[in-house]
Amino acid sequence: MDKVDSSLCAYEALADRTHAFTFSQGSREAVQAFAYQIEQLQLNRQWYGKGQLYLLVDARGAVSLPVRYLFEILSDYNREYPDLEPPRLTLAYLRSPDMVILDSYHMMAELLSPPLTIQFFIEEDHAKRWLAEAK
Numbered sequence: 001m002d003k004v005d006s007s008l009c010a011y012e013a014l015a016d017r018t019h020a021f022t023f024s025q026g027s028r029e030a031v032q033a034f035a036y037q038i039e040q041l042q043l044n045r046q047w048y049g050k051g052q053l054y055l056l057v058d059a060r061g062a063v064s065l066p067v068r069y070l071f072e073i074l075s076d077y078n079r080e081y082p083d084l085e086p087p088r089l090t091l092a093y094l095r096s097p098d099m100v101i102l103d104s105y106h107m108m109a110e111l112l113s114p115p116l117t118i119q120f121f122i123e124e125d126h127a128k129r130w131l132a133e134a135k
Helices: 028-043 065-076 103-111 123-133
Strands: 008-016 018-021 051-056 090-094 114-119
Touching: 008 103, 051 123, 065 103, 065 114, 090 123, 103 114, 103 123, 114 123
Parallel strands: 018 051, 051 090, 090 114
Antiparallel strands: 008 018
């Protein structure tokens, strides 16, 4: 699964352990499409047992994306199971300049188990550089 085009959320494998998701709609259905793609990564053995994964989430075209719901989905799909260790996630979130970033987004991410490391960006180059430096 190197690339999946979807009208709600497209997926592309960028590099080893780096996955990009591009939202075209800011809806719960788009987050559910994101969840489906994570499930496919799990089924293809590209999620569990990897130690650390890097996600680039491009929501510039989805200003009203429900971020809290996105975190809930990540928590649901990135949990520990017998014999399956969830990866630690580093997530660069590309946002529209019109999107308001709440402090609670960072707190929610830190409360996930395992915690999610997240940064919000407006410029794609900065987001990709941050992910590369996190490796």
